[in-house]
Amino acid sequence: MSIEQFRALVLREEEKKTKAAIETLGLEALPDEDTLVQIDYSTLNFKDALAVTGRGKIVKSWPLVPGIDFAGTVVESSNPHFKAGTKVVLTGWSVGEKYWGGYSQFQRVKSDWLVPLPEGLSTRQAMMVGTAGFTGMLCVNALERAGVSPKSGPVLVTGAAGGVGSVAVAILKKLGYTVTALTGDPAKHDYVATLGAADFADGAQWAESPRPLEGQRWAAAIDTVGSKVLARVLAEMNYGGVVAACGLAGGADLPTTVMPFILRNVNLIGVDSVMLPTPERIMTWKRVVYDLPMQMLEGITATTVSLDEVKSASERMLDGKLKGRVLVDVNAK
Numbered sequence: 001m002s003i004e005q006f007r008a009l010v011l012r013e014e015e016k017k018t019k020a021a022i023e024t025l026g027l028e029a030l031p032d033e034d035t036l037v038q039i040d041y042s043t044l045n046f047k048d049a050l051a052v053t054g055r056g057k058i059v060k061s062w063p064l065v066p067g068i069d070f071a072g073t074v075v076e077s078s079n080p081h082f083k084a085g086t087k088v089v090l091t092g093w094s095v096g097e098k099y100w101g102g103y104s105q106f107q108r109v110k111s112d113w114l115v116p117l118p119e120g121l122s123t124r125q126a127m128m129v130g131t132a133g134f135t136g137m138l139c140v141n142a143l144e145r146a147g148v149s150p151k152s153g154p155v156l157v158t159g160a161a162g163g164v165g166s167v168a169v170a171i172l173k174k175l176g177y178t179v180t181a182l183t184g185d186p187a188k189h190d191y192v193a194t195l196g197a198a199d200f201a202d203g204a205q206w207a208e209s210p211r212p213l214e215g216q217r218w219a220a221a222i223d224t225v226g227s228k229v230l231a232r233v234l235a236e237m238n239y240g241g242v243v244a245a246c247g248l249a250g251g252a253d254l255p256t257t258v259m260p261f262i263l264r265n266v267n268l269i270g271v272d273s274v275m276l277p278t279p280e281r282i283m284t285w286k287r288v289v290y291d292l293p294m295q296m297l298e299g300i301t302a303t304t305v306s307l308d309e310v311k312s313a314s315e316r317m318l319d320g321k322l323k324g325r326v327l328v329d330v331n332a333k
């Protein structure tokens with residue numbers, strides 16, 4: 001690799017199908033933005049897997065270098081706040097969807113999208129957290145802002161073996177919460193238990209539509225699944241319970257009723273990491289350093305792949321065959 005010739009995964013649309021291939025690029029091929037970054041790591045998120053496989057309509061502009069997040073070092077920038085050598089992390093802002101993203105050894109982006117790495121976090125660790133883990137932290141922030149504390153009672157995390165879920169479980173445990181996990185695959189229980197889940201909520205009922213109100217079980221919940229699962233979570237919340245909803249791994253619909261809201265005072269809070277204002281990003285990345293046990297990160301990041309392996313890992317992710325976070329080492333062969 002050199003700055004003149006480097007590798008990137010490029011998505012092209014051919015006969016309405018997504019074609020993903022490794023290409024050799026030069027700097028002239030990169031977008032005309034104000035900051036050039038040499039990338040160390042990116043990650044594979046659910047959204048990346050949908051983009052790379054073409055199984056979801058994620059790509060807004062062709063051709064596209066996917067990868068919705070990355071961490072690396074500024075090479076040059078016209079923004080004086082980002083001097084050469086500054087370590088940075090990028091998540092969101094439609095990078096990897098509309099704008100060229102992290103599956104490249106170099107990328108040019110708007111400096112407004114970058115956050116300087118907080119003290120105590122390496123580029124590798126930042127991407128082990130990645131968009132998914134960052135969103136897990138945002139969900140915990142949302143619950144706490146709504147008044148939830150460890151004394152409130154048990155917290156349910158759905159999709160607990162996934163990227164967002166794994167990090168959310170580990171953070172909640174570190175903060176002293178009692179965490180119950182919902183994971184579709186009993187083979188992943190040991191993994192989720194090591195992150196700090198006290199027990200599991202699994203059962204056949206999660207595949208069924210709930211009644212408008214079910215027995216009260218949870219003081220708070222983080223939902224990454226949506227659809228019937230979120231509908232049941234809402235129906236099972238304690239009076240005054242708080243749900244942070246960030247995902248749609250099980251579907252984008254929400255077949256619920258108003259009953260949990262008007263009879264149990266349940267609060268449903270939406271969590272978005274993509275367009276989050278920069279001051280909250282900076283605060284959240286700093287919080288990750290303190291509230292996510294770093295020794296847990298190695299266990300959460302079960303898989304590291306090269307650019308060449310991103311496509312097959314994407315298929316496995318969408319088939320539910322992966323767990324935790326998937327690191328993309330853009331410089332590995």
Ligand SMILES: NC(=O)c1ccc[n+]([C@@H]2O[C@H](COP(=O)([O-])OP(=O)(O)OC[C@H]3O[C@@H](n4cnc5c(N)ncnc54)[C@H](OP(=O)(O)O)[C@@H]3O)[C@@H](O)[C@H]2O)c1
Nearest residue numbers: 046135159160161162163164183184247248249250272273
């Ligand atoms: N709002 C935001 O800014 C934001 C940011 C990041 C991610 N997200 C969304 O959050 C969700 C999770 O992302 P992720 O990166 O954690 O993905 P992931 O690593 O693929 O994890 C998703 C987890 O959801 C569960 N799941 C998958 N399909 C399911 C189904 N059909 N029914 C029930 N559960 C299912 C599985 O958990 P188990 O293995 O435990 O069953 C899976 O591990 C995605 O929808 C993603 O788009 C949103």
